[in-house]
Structure formats: structure tokens, C-alpha cells
Amino acid sequence: MKSLAVVIGLALAVTAAAQTPYDILLKGGHVIDPRNDLNAARDVAVKDGKIARVEANIPASEAAKVVDVSGLYVTPGLIDLHVHVYAGTGARRGYNGDSSIYPDGFTLRSGVTTVVDVGSSGWEQFEDFKDRVIARSKTRVLSMLNIVSAGMTSGPEEHDTSEFDPEATAKMAKKYPGVIVGVKSAHYRHPDWTSVEKAVEAGTLADIPVMVDFGSNYPDARPLADLLTKKLRPGDIYTHCFAGNRDELLYETGKINPGMFAGRERGVKFDVGHGGGSFRWDVAVAALKQGFPPDSISTDLHVGSMNRGMQTMIRTVSKIYNLDVPLYDVIKMSTSNPANQIKRTDLGHLSVGAVADIAVIRDERGTYGFADSRGARYTGSKLLVSELTLREGDVVWDLNGLAGVHWKDVRERRRGQGRGRRRGQR
Amino acid sequence: MKTIHLLVALLLTSAVLSADAPYELLLKGGHVLDPKNNLNAVMDVAISDGKIARVAPRIDPIEARQTVDVSGFYVTPGLVDIHTHVYAGTGMRGAYSGDNSVYPDGHSFRAGVTTVVDVGSSGWRNFEDFKDRVIDRQRTRILVMLNIVGKGMGGGPIEQNTDDMDATATAEMAKKYPDTIVGVKTAHFRAPNWIAVDRAVEAGKLADIPVMVDFGSFTDERPFEELVTKRLRPGDMYTHMYLGSVPLLDANGKVRPYLHEARKRGVKFDVGHGGGSFQWKQAIPAIQQGWIPDSISTDLHISSMIRGMKDMTNVMSKILNQGISIYDVVEMSTWNPAQQIKRTEFGHLSVGAVADVAVLGIERGEFGFLDVRNGRFEGDKKITAEMTIHNGRVAWDMNARAGQDWQNLYRIERYQRARARRRSARTR
Numbered sequence: 109m110k111s112l113a114v115v116i117g118l119a120l121a122v123t124a125a126a127q128t129p130y131d132i133l134l135k136g137g138h139v140i141d142p143r144n145d146l147n148a149a150r151d152v153a154v155k156d157g158k159i160a161r162v163e164a165n166i167p168a169s170e171a172a173k174v175v176d177v178s179g180l181y182v183t184p185g186l187i188d189l190h191v192h193v194y195a196g197t198g199a200r201r202g203y204n205g206d207s208s209i210y211p212d213g214f215t216l217r218s219g220v221t222t223v224v225d226v227g228s229s230g231w232e233q234f235e236d237f238k239d240r241v242i243a244r245s246k247t248r249v250l251s252m253l254n255i256v257s258a259g260m261t262s263g264p265e266e267h268d269t270s271e272f273d274p275e276a277t278a279k280m281a282k283k284y285p286g287v288i289v290g291v292k293s294a295h296y297r298h299p300d301w302t303s304v305e306k307a308v309e310a311g312t313l314a315d316i317p318v319m320v321d322f323g324s325n326y327p328d329a330r331p332l333a334d335l336l337t338k339k340l341r342p343g344d345i346y347t348h349c350f351a352g353n354r355d356e357l358l359y360e361t362g363k364i365n366p367g368m369f370a371g372r373e374r375g376v377k378f379d380v381g382h383g384g385g386s387f388r389w390d391v392a393v394a395a396l397k398q399g400f401p402p403d404s405i406s407t408d409l410h411v412g413s414m415n416r417g418m419q420t421m422i423r424t425v426s427k428i429y430n431l432d433v434p435l436y437d438v439i440k441m442s443t444s445n446p447a448n449q450i451k452r453t454d455l456g457h458l459s460v461g462a463v464a465d466i467a468v469i470r471d472e473r474g475t476y477g478f479a480d481s482r483g484a485r486y487t488g489s490k491l492l493v494s495e496l497t498l499r500e501g502d503v504v505w506d507l508n509g510l511a512g513v514h515w516k517d518v519r520e521r522r523r524g525q526g527r528g529r530r531r532g533q534r
Numbered sequence: 535m536k537t538i539h540l541l542v543a544l545l546l547t548s549a550v551l552s553a554d555a556p557y558e559l560l561l562k563g564g565h566v567l568d569p570k571n572n573l574n575a576v577m578d579v580a581i582s583d584g585k586i587a588r589v590a591p592r593i594d595p596i597e598a599r600q601t602v603d604v605s606g607f608y609v610t611p612g613l614v615d616i617h618t619h620v621y622a623g624t625g626m627r628g629a630y631s632g633d634n635s636v637y638p639d640g641h642s643f644r645a646g647v648t649t650v651v652d653v654g655s656s657g658w659r660n661f662e663d664f665k666d667r668v669i670d671r672q673r674t675r676i677l678v679m680l681n682i683v684g685k686g687m688g689g690g691p692i693e694q695n696t697d698d699m700d701a702t703a704t705a706e707m708a709k710k711y712p713d714t715i716v717g718v719k720t721a722h723f724r725a726p727n728w729i730a731v732d733r734a735v736e737a738g739k740l741a742d743i744p745v746m747v748d749f750g751s752f753t754d755e756r757p758f759e760e761l762v763t764k765r766l767r768p769g770d771m772y773t774h775m776y777l778g779s780v781p782l783l784d785a786n787g788k789v790r791p792y793l794h795e796a797r798k799r800g801v802k803f804d805v806g807h808g809g810g811s812f813q814w815k816q817a818i819p820a821i822q823q824g825w826i827p828d829s830i831s832t833d834l835h836i837s838s839m840i841r842g843m844k845d846m847t848n849v850m851s852k853i854l855n856q857g858i859s860i861y862d863v864v865e866m867s868t869w870n871p872a873q874q875i876k877r878t879e880f881g882h883l884s885v886g887a888v889a890d891v892a893v894l895g896i897e898r899g900e901f902g903f904l905d906v907r908n909g910r911f912e913g914d915k916k917i918t919a920e921m922t923i924h925n926g927r928v929a930w931d932m933n934a935r936a937g938q939d940w941q942n943l944y945r946i947e948r949y950q951r952a953r954a955r956r957r958s959a960r961t962r
Binding site: 155193197198200206210212213214216219227239240244359360386388389390392411414415417419476477478479482483484485486487504505506507508509510511512513514515516517518 | 555622625626635640641815900904905911931937943955
């Protein structure tokens with residue numbers, strides 16, 4: 109009986125091999141997978157939208173399609189922890205409208221497979237956002253709800269404390285766990301702590317982290333050090349950490365605010381959130397020199413940042429890379445670190461069985477200019493380029509046609525033959 | 535020592551930013567390609583009040599408030615992409631009058647494009663919604679060809695409904711917005727008759743604007759040859775010229791003679807790359823035999839943007855790598871399309887013209903270019919958009935050429951901050 113099972117098992121194995129067990133094999137690349145402490149030459153095999161095997165020298169014969177990625181880095185699909193993608197509502201000026209953009213034109217071509225929209229919608233509009241954008245994008249879109257019920261309107265609502273509803277916010281977050289991954293406080297212009305406190309209250313109720321854009325600077329009424337050492341919980345996130353707008357760098361002494369170090373000690377996380385006005389070279393350079401790298405690198409993508417110094421995620425990552433941070437570390441700051449920060453530990457790594465969201469990156473050398481949000485230029489020698497992006501195992505970006513075939517070898521499509529498998533939205 | 539350092543920094547800065555100079559911006563040292571004016575030489579370009587102020591071999595930086603060194607790059611008119619879909623945000627699923635469109639600003643400037651033409655995403659019934667929702671709110675200049683279908687590119691049966699193909703209503707809307715509506719589009723039509731094409735041409739005649747045709751299904755009842763040699767007027771356009779189903783090459787791989795006849799009649803041929811309309815097996819032999827585009831365009835939409843098309847400079851690079859000169863490629867992407875839509879105020883760098891300028895680089899290396907069937911052509915040249923000026927303002931600056939060095943900028947700022955502190959200490 110046992111031997112029969114073995115025979116059947118063998119037969120199945122042979123059949124499987126004949127059917128080439130893997131859909132795609134990325135061959136010859138250098139894998140950087142910080143979550144798994146992996147930084148070595150490895151092949152990566154993908155099957156059914158999942159990582160099937162990561163090993164040196166997986167035979168090409170075992171895959172239906174082999175893509176030569178030698179000379180390139182293979183990393184988890186990047187996670188951009190700070191974006192604004194609630195587009196299409198027609199609301200003028202607001203980030204719950206015209207200031208947002210649809211994600212797919214910016215993410216996939218930049219190695220990004222997951223974005224977190226931070227606060228464009230509040231609990232009131234979240235389901236509209238979900239229907240309009242989240243459910244229709246190729247990019248995985250997660251959300252942090254704005255503590256402002258009406259969301260990021262760029263109007264008086266954002267400063268009206270009667271708009272802050274921790275209970276309703278937490279309730280909506282609990283209705284969509286895993287999609288709503290945090291609470292955002294942003295842009296608050298009054299000198300009190302209401303916005304931060306209500307956001308933390310909602311975060312505590314729903315057991316999710318809070319991300320703070322600290323709004324107007326009140327060094328006496330609500331100093332940064334108090335936010336980081338008293339108001340935020342361990343695991344909460346301070347974004348725009350190199351903005352220089354709220355005493356992150358103490359200009360008189362040239363020192364990074366000691367409160368930043370104290371906050372990090374407590375477990376507060378620090379996110380770049382570049383944006384149109386939140387990244388200054390003098391702050392970033394001082395921070396890195398004084399031993400204060402960011403925990404996560406993110407873009408703060410929106411209509412005002414996309415065509416200015418920020419440009420793309422991969423260029424934002426390149427900026428930090430040019431400040432003598434090792435490639436392994438900047439990848440960690442753009443994959444497993446942000447995944448951990450939003451408690452989506454299923455994302456941001458290449459473990460077998462994980463979703464096959466993959467970025468293939470080229471590390472280019474030359475002379476490059478990088479503008480900060482004031483237009484100031486830093487001249488760097490390194491540029492990361494997004495060569496190939498896989499989302500759930502499908503090629504969704506291929507800069508140089510690595511996954512293509514020579515044009516003369518394209519086979520004629522027979523009449524009535526479809527365009528092949530299309531996986532549904534997940 | 536430190537103060538000397540500071541003074542030098544301040545002096546250097548003021549040299550770059552002189553306050554009462556006649557020109558706002560000077561692009562210095564670039565190679566100007568301006569086909570309308572037959573310019574193909576190293577020239578400086580000065581800009582003032584959003585207009586081209588002067589183009590000359592040597593303009594003194596002292597005359598400009600800001601000078602940007604663009605030596606090693608080509609300075610061309612802002613690119614004109616005459617085939618895009620940018621009617622986004624309506625919430626309509628699976629339609630170019632909705633989810634299949636993209637907002638242009640995130641795609642245009644970073645690819646050197648300053649003007650796009652949306653071809654047929656809207657028809658006369660929803661053009662004004664399009665105008666309010668997108669055209670009036672985006673920075674990119676958006677011109678429009680109205681779909682002959684009143685509801686525009688709504689997908690499915692909407693686009694097949696000949697009852698909604700109203701030449702008179704289409705022409706009336708076009709005449710109401712002559713600054714924006716530059717043509718009529720017919721597209722995706724499947725039925726084996728000429729109704730869609732004929733109505734579009736009728737509307738084009740009534741409004742005196744050209745027609746652009748996407749021929750939909752290629753059927754024996756309405757031969758492509760008849761479209762381009764008889765039905766279309768001189769000045770009308772056929773887009774998707776390297777589409778797989780165009781009867782382009784004969785059995786021996788030769789370009790069919792009727793195409794040259796059509797071109798001689800004045801019909802224009804546009805690339806319109808898109809997600810399904812550019813195949814190397816058509817383009818390569820055709821271009822080798824001289825069947826080159828009149829205009830290069832992207833057919834930008836949500837699926838073409840992340841596949842072989844990518845962006846305008848990528849599509850231009852494809853043509854450049856077939857041995858067409860950069861001068862000709864730029865002409866196909868600026869002055870030619872501007873003429874095709876009769877908007878001859880665009881697509882050139884004449885003094886007085888709107889200051890829409892692209893600064894393009896040609897990178898050398900090994901590059902792969904995909905067609906719509908995942909066929910790869912390996913080329914050694916790639917066009918990059920280094921800077922884009924729109925209405926005289928920097929709208930894209932890939933390597934921060936117009937920016938100041940951060941150490942200079944912030945040293946000055948620190949100095950000013952310290953001075954302000956000292957001053958307030960004194961007054962206290």
C-alpha cells in the first residue's frame with residue numbers, strides 16, 4: 109500500500125516537472141531580502157502569484173518563462189508608506205480629490221507594489237475611496253484614516269476639533285482590517301494637542317498605529333520632543349522627519365533635535381514623507397551624519413510633489429542611498445520596515461509562500477542631480493533604476509523588455525485566441 | 535575665513551540670479567532643434583513673460599535673471615502628443631471616458647510634453663464635463679478631438695450606436711470651443727459599413743477641422759485602402775499606423791503602393807502606439823523602406839503606460855533607433871503634429887511664441903524596447919527628458935539643473951537667520 113503511494117507520488121512529481129513547475133524564474137540576480145537576512149546571488153521562482161523558491165541555481169528548465177536579471181538586484185516590491193491617491197472625486201484642492209493622483213501610473217514603474225494612502229479620506233469617505241480607487245487599482249492600496257471625519261479637504265474641516273471622531277474612525281478601521289492600517293493626524297494649525305490625542309485614541313481603540321504630520325510649528329505650546337516622548341506610543345510614526353519645519357534640526361547648533369533620538373529610543377518610527385515641502389538636504393545630511401537614518405522611505409506622492417524634487421519613489425530611495433546608506437539598508441527602509449510599521453508582515457519580503465510582489469532594480473553610476481523640496485540640488489553619483497516589477501507574479505513593468513522575446517520571435521496570435529490569463533483583482 | 539566663504543557664495547549666487555535682467559530664464563549652450571525655423575545648431579534660448587524672447591548663438595548670462603547650463607542636450611519645442619486619453623475621474627468603469635484614461639500632468643512634463651490632444655475620449659454630450667473636470671484643472675495644455683459618438687469613448691455598445699453619431703451636434707460643439715477642439719475622432723467601430731467614418735468626416739467638414747481615424751475592425755466590406763485613398767480628406771489622419779492589422783506590407787514584405795498614394799493626397803499617418811497598436815514586424819520593415827510617421831504619439835492610457843509604450847520619449851526613442859535622425863524625430867513630435875491640428879502657434883521656438891520647451895538628452899547604451907506583443911528591439915539610443923519648460927516656467931527638472939547647490943543655498947539661509955537673530959537681540 110505504502111509503495112503504491114510512493115509510486116503515485118513519483119508519477120505526480122514527474123508530471124509536475126514535465127509541466128514546468130514555475131511560471132516565472134528570475135535568474136542570475138542578487139537578492140536583497142532584509143526580512144530574511146538575505147543579501148546574496150539567488151534565483152527566484154514564482155508560481156501562481158506566489159514566491160515558490162529562492163535558491164542558488166534553479167534550473168531554467170523548471171520554469172515556463174526565464175528572465176535573465178544578472179547584474180541586477182531582486183528585492184521585495186517596494187512599499188511606499190506615504191501617498192495621496194484618493195483621486196477622481198472632483199473636489200478641488202483637497203487631497204480627497206484634485207491634489208491626489210491615481211497610483212498605477214507612478215507605482216509600478218518605480219518598483220512599488222504597495223502604497224499606503226495616509227489620511228486623504230476620513231472614515232466618512234473611506235468606502236467611496238475604496239470603491240473608486242482601492243478596488244480598481246493594480247497597485248495594492250492600503251489606507252490610514254484621517255482623524256478628520258471629512259478627510260484631507262485642505263479646508264477648515266482639518267482644523268475643526270468637532271470633526272475628530274476617534275470612535276467612528278476606529279469602528280471603520282475595524283470593519284476593514286488589513287486595508288485600514290493606521291490613523292493619520294495632519295496639517296493641524298492650532299497650538300493644542302487635540303488632533304494628535306484624538307488620533308492616538310482612535311489608534312488605541314482599533315489597535316493600529318498613528319502617523320503624524322505635525323502641522324504648524326508651536327515650539328512652546330506643543331514641542332516636537334513632547335510629541336515623540338510623551339504623546340505618541342511606541343510604533344507610532346512621525347512622517348516628514350527631514351522636513352526641517354518643526355525643529356527636527358536645531359539650526360542654532362546644527363544638531364538633530366535630541367527629542368528625535370529619545371523618541372526612537374521609545375519605539376517611535378521615523379518616515380521620510382518627501383512631498384512638495386518636507387525634505388531638506390541640510391536636515392537629511394545632518395541626520396545621517398549624526399546617526400539618525402529614517403526607519404522608512406516614502407514619497408508623499410501628490411500633484412504638488414510629483415513634478416518637483418520628489419519625482420518618484422525610486423529617486424527618493426536613491427537620495428537616501430547617496431547619503432552613504434548601504435543599498436541593503438535603503439531596501440529595508442522601503443520594504444520590510446514599512447511593512448512592519450503597518451503590521452502587514454505578510455508583505456515586504458520574498459519568503460516562500462509570500463505574494464510575488466517583486467522589484468528588480470539596477471544600481472547605476474554617473475552624475476545625478478537631486479532636488480529637495482526647496483529646489484536645492486545635491487549632486488550624487490548613484491541612481492537606482494526600476495527595471496522590472498512583478499505584482500502577484502505578473503510582469504507589470506519592464507523598462508528594457510527583459511521579459512520580452514526578440515521581435516522576430518513573436519508568434520502570430522491565432523484567431524479567437526484571447527490575451528491570456530487575467531487574474532482578478534485581489 | 536568663514537565670512538569670505540560666505541561672500542563668495544553670495545556673489546556666485548547673485549551672478550546666477552541678477553535681478554533686473556531683461557530675460558527671466560536663459561537656456562545656455564544647448565543644441566537647438568526647431569524644424570519650423572530650420573534651426574539645427576548650438577544656440578542659447580532666452581525666455582521672458584512666458585514667451586520665447588530670443589534665440590541666438592551667444593546670449594550673455596548677465597542679461598538673464600537665471601541661467602541654466604544645458605550644454606550636451608538638445609533644446610526643442612515642447613513636445614506635442616496628438617494621441618492621448620486623459621478624461622479621467624468620471625468613475626466610469628472600462629471606458630476611456632473614465633477609468634481607462636489618466637490625468638496628464640503626471641505623464642506629460644516628465645516626458646518633455648507640454649501639449650496633449652485627447653482624441654475621442656469625450657463626445658459632444660460630455661465634452662463640457664471633460665473641460666470642467668480635467669482640461670481647466672490640469673497644467674498640461676489639453677486640446678481635444680471630439681468623438682463622433684455623442685457619449686464619447688464609453689466602451690461597449692455605446693461606441694457602436696450609429697444613432698448617437700451626430701455630425702451637426704459635433705460640429706456645433708467644436709465651433710463653440712475653437713480654442714480647444716481641434717478635430718473629430720472615430721474609433722473602435724465594428725460594423726461593416728462606413729457610417730462612423732462618413733459622419734466624422736461630415737462633422738470635420740462642417741467645423742473645418744481634421745478627422746482622426748482608428749479604424750476599429752478591419753473588414754472586407756470597408757477596405758482600409760478605400761479609407762485612406764478615397765474617404766479621408768487631405769489633412770485627415772490615420773492613427774495606429776504600425777498596427778498589426780493594417781495591410782501595410784505585401785507578400786514580399788514591400789510597402790504597398792496605395793499608402794504612398796494616400797500620403798501624396800495629403801492624408802497624415804500617426805503612430806498612436808497604445809497598448810495594442812505598434813508592432814515591430816510592421817514598423818521595422820516599413821521604416822526601412824521609408825514609410826515613416828508624420829507624427830509620433832503615445833495613445834497614453836492606463837494599460838499602455840505600463841507596457842511597451844511607457845511615455846512619449848520612449849516612443850520617440852523607438853523611431854530614433856530605426857535610423858531616423860533626431861531632427862526628424864523632433865519634427866514628428868512638435869511642428870508636424872501642431873500643423874496637423876492647425877495650431878501653428880505651437881511646436882516651435884519662434885520669438886514671441888509661448889515658451890514651451892523641452893530639453894532632451896540622448897543616452898547611449900544597450901536598451902530594450904517592447905512592442906505591444908512583448909517583442910523586443912534592442913537599440914543603443916534612448917531619449918531622456920532632462921527639463922521641460924511650460925509657459926516659461928520650469929515644469930520638470932530631472933537632475934535639478936535649475937536648482938542651486940544645497941550647501942550654497944542653506945549657507946546663505948543660515949547667514950540670514952543668524953543676522954535676523956542678532957538684529958532682534960539688538961532691538962530687544
